Amino acid sequence: MHNDAKVVPINKIAAHAMPSPLARLPVIVLQVRDKATQQLDRGLQELFDNADDTLFEMADKARNSADHNIFFEAMRDLRLKRKNFERVFMEQLFAAFANLGQAGQGELLLPTVSYDETPGVCADDLEKAVALEAMLDKVMHRDGLALGQLSARLGVLLGKRLDDRENPLGPAMLCEYFLRAGRSLGVEIRVKLIILKLFEKYVLSDADLLYGEANQLLAATGVLPELKAVPSRRPGERASRARPPVEAAPAVDPQADEAEQQVFAALQELLLTVRGSVAPTLEASAQAQPISTRDLLRLLSHLQQYVPEPAVEDDFDLRRQLEELLTRVSVKSGKSRVVEDADEDVINLIAMLFEFILDDRTLPDSLKALIARLQIPMLKVAVLDKSFFSRANHPARRLLNEIGTAAMGWGKRDDYQRDSLYLRIEQVVQRLLNDFVDDPAIFSVLLHEFTAFTQDERRRSELLEQRTRDAEEGRARTEQARQRVADALNQRLLGKVLPHFVVQFLQQAWSQVLLLECLKHGQHSSQWQARLRTMDELIWSVGLSEDTEAGRRLLEQLPALLKALREGLSEAAFDSFVTREFFIQLQALHTQAFQGATLASVTLVEVREDLGAVETVSLAEDDPDLLKVLQLRIGSWVEFREDEDNALRCKLTAIIEPANSYIFVNRTGLKVLEKTCTELALEFKRGGVRTLDDALLFDRALASVIGNLRQLNRAK
Structure with missing residues (x-):
């Protein structure tokens, strides 16, 4: 007998006996809430992403060290409490919908402006109240009609009149959620006002979209359809940020062009051993007919539209995909359509370069998946311009190198797809896949934009690194002074x-x-x-x-x-x-x-206790792992790995004497690890740390491919 299905846990019975407040709300109201949640979440993400930039600029422009520290501490506080802030905001939103139409919303944090002298009200509170009042007035003046329609429609569904200030999506309530979420932030009034201004810019400024979509959803289900719709922007109409100017591509030097051709000719000699690997699958008797470079570019542009998403990059074999496409073209024409020797050499070389890149342990796996999608754009630009292989300052080559360098310190995390670097690389990849046909100028544009982004990140990290070094040097001086004091006491007391x-x-x-x-x-x-x-x-x-x-x-x-x-x-x-x-x-x-x-x-x-006693482990001076540590230089990237799933990438930013402490920071310049020289040597011994090769990605890949080709030629 199977009676298990009839057993109902007591907690489930209790849950049925006491229905959730949401159960009394019409389904359409919950749909309005969920739709609004998506938009508000996007707004909060944009707010926090830009808050970091804004506070950094304020710190950079600070007139004194005290203000500089205030803004840096605020950046740190926001980063640490961001997730909790977003969670509390959404909890408040859901609670407001759950209590919709119920008497009493609890004590509100939203202040009322009064210019009279009120006991207990400080100037900071008054300043914040004035800012909030101005924000609310602006939204009500701009979007008051749409908000009023939404309140009226919600009131019809609830069977009672709903005031705009009680509307869960009204500006007053949105500010209330924001204030409640921000109570955990330990920042001063200047920072609070900056964050409020950002809340207005990235959340309240889109209130017309919020009300427009909610009204449209309710009207479509028959809730006061006679109310005339208020015009609002479409979701994608926010003004785009201006792009930086792009430098013109350098003119081609005829002598340099000849040298580049010689370099490619030397590469072709090495590639003879792999030539013939890209060919259609047809009968041997079929007549071979080479396709022009222009037709090859058309085929590649066709393939470019079908490059898989990053999660399945291993399924995309460039040469195999091209062979299948050539086979289909050959069957249709009745002739064996093959690529010319020079073009096939480029195809083989690009394929081998990306094979190295996808096997490279220096690149994080998640970013390899993105970079792998660049195979066809890089192949197309190499087919168009053979100097791609010989000219170190070629825009496409530099772009690949810049991405590889930026990826050096990138560490995967659970929400890595929201990381600013990941998003920027993804944007570069998508722009090339969508827009690159046969004009290589797009690489110069993307290179300029990407280097501007990385330089900004580098400038921030360098400032934070300097703060880290200063703090660690100060701490080391203090520890050294403590040891001297301990020695003096021991000498006199022991x-x-x-x-x-x-x-x-x-x-x-x-x-x-x-x-x-x-x-x-x-x-x-x-x-x-x-x-x-x-x-x-x-x-x-x-x-x-x-x-x-x-x-x-x-x-x-x-x-x-x-x-x-x-x-x-x-x-x-x-x-x-x-x-x-x-x-x-x-x-x-x-x-x-x-x-x-x-x-x-x-x-x-x-007195018997030695105040400065320290237990140490010593290694021989010629210990190979100790020598590895001594060879580390400031700026070296290393990876600490506890197991296959947990790794920490960090950069050596300082070696603090006399304790020989090695200080490591992450990509943003924040300290993440401290090890003594001996501790690092022991990590090398157990295989828990390895150095990362910081040479340029393209150069490493090309050197490896040339080395492999030379071995193949010698073997024959």
């Missing part, structure tokens, strides 16, 4: 028997005084030496147990000692109340020494 409260004072309080002097003036300064003498005198003063000549000398020196102690603590900003107990105990101890009393009431301890 093995000695001293009052416990004095040892505690030296380790917890006076060590901070020494640290400050070492950082400010260095270990060779007179200030540092003076603080050491004060410590020595303190230790000497508490070691006296009888009324001796030394005790009388202490009586003379004590005022200066106490003064030096208080000055040091004051300079280090120690709270006088915190150290008050120490001076009381010290006075009692010195009084006993003057009176010749024993120190029976004083707790004595023998």
Whole structure:
């Protein structure tokens, strides 16, 4: 018997007994919500993408370091909290639809502007309120009629009048969701106003589209169809951003052209061994008839329209696809249509270059899939212009190299298809597949746009890298100073028997005084030496147990000692109340020494703990993995890999002495890893790290192909 299907969990029974608030809403309202959610999500994505650029520009233009840090910290805060911000915004939107028509929307964060002096209202709140009010007024003035129609239609469905301010898609409610989502941001008022302005630009500015689509959907289902539609823009009509000017292609030098032909002729000699691999499948007796270069370009343009999506790039074999197309053309004409020798050499060479690229471990797999789609555009430009193989500054070749260089530090993530670099490369690929027919000038256009993008990213990362280096160097100086302080304390305390409260004072309080002097003036300064003498005198003063000549000398020196102690603590900003107990105990101890009393009431301890002890692992100087580490240079890219699915690509940005700490940053310039020289060598030993070849992608591929062809020729 099968009775399992009749068993219903208790939680499901409870769920049926208490229906969701959404269950009472008409389906069409939920469709309006879902449609609006898609548009709002796009707007938020655009907002955050541009917020990063805007804050970076503000930081770049900051007049002082304090403002510079404020904008950089705001960039970091937005990046960390972006997903949570978007989630809370959408939760608020869904909650507003769930409560649609219900009494009470809860406490609103949206402020009301009042220019009267109100207790508890600061200037920042007033400034934010004014900005919000202006935003709402602008939307209501521009899109108030469409919003009113939407509110009326929703009211009909709910069976009650709905005010515009209660409309879940009204500007007031949208701002409310935004304010609630932004409560987690720890940014100051200037940054908040910038973000609000971006919210207006990328979300509220498209309110007419939001209301237009919602009204159209409701009217189509018979909800107040008699209301005259308000004209609105179509979704794709936002003004496109201006493109940068494009430099004209350089003129061809006849002498250079001759040299380029010689280079290609040398390549052709090597390619003789693979010639004949691109041919139609026909009977041997069929008459061969070469097709012209122009006809070949037409065939390639036809194939270009059928290049598969990145997920299935392995299914696209350029030579096989071209063979199949040639076979179909040959069958139709009754002749064996073959490509000319020079064109076939180009086809073979491009195919071999991309075989290297798709096997290259330096390129991330997700970006290989995009780059693989460039095979036909690159083949077409090489067929048109053989200098593609010999001229290092050829626009198409440079574009491929720029993409390869930018991809060096790209690390795959779950939402990689929303990464700015991935999207930019995808845009380049799609433009070439859609627009490149036979005019190579498009490569110059795309090269200019892509290098402008990468230079901007590089400039940002360099600024962040410099901040990272400065911070790490500062931290290293502090650690070095701490070690010097620890050495000084160890030298004076280890093995000695001293009052416990004095040892505690030296380790917890006076060590901070020494640290400050070492950082400010260095270990060779007179200030540092003076603080050491004060410590020595303190230790000497508490070691006296009888009324001796030394005790009388202490009586003379004590005022200066106490003064030096208080000055040091004051300079280090120690709270006088915190150290008050120490001076009381010290006075009692010195009084006993003057009176010749024993120190029976004083707790004595023998100092045995080494404050600076560090356990290290050493490797031989000629250890091969240690030598690999020592050969790393600043700017080298490496990949740390825990397993097949988890890898971290990062760049060596600094080697901090004297600890020999290697600091690594990601593509954006943020610190992601720190390793000592020994730790890195051990990573190399276990195979957990490898260096990435940062030579130009096309040059590496061409060198590899030439090497393989030479081997094939020698084998024959």
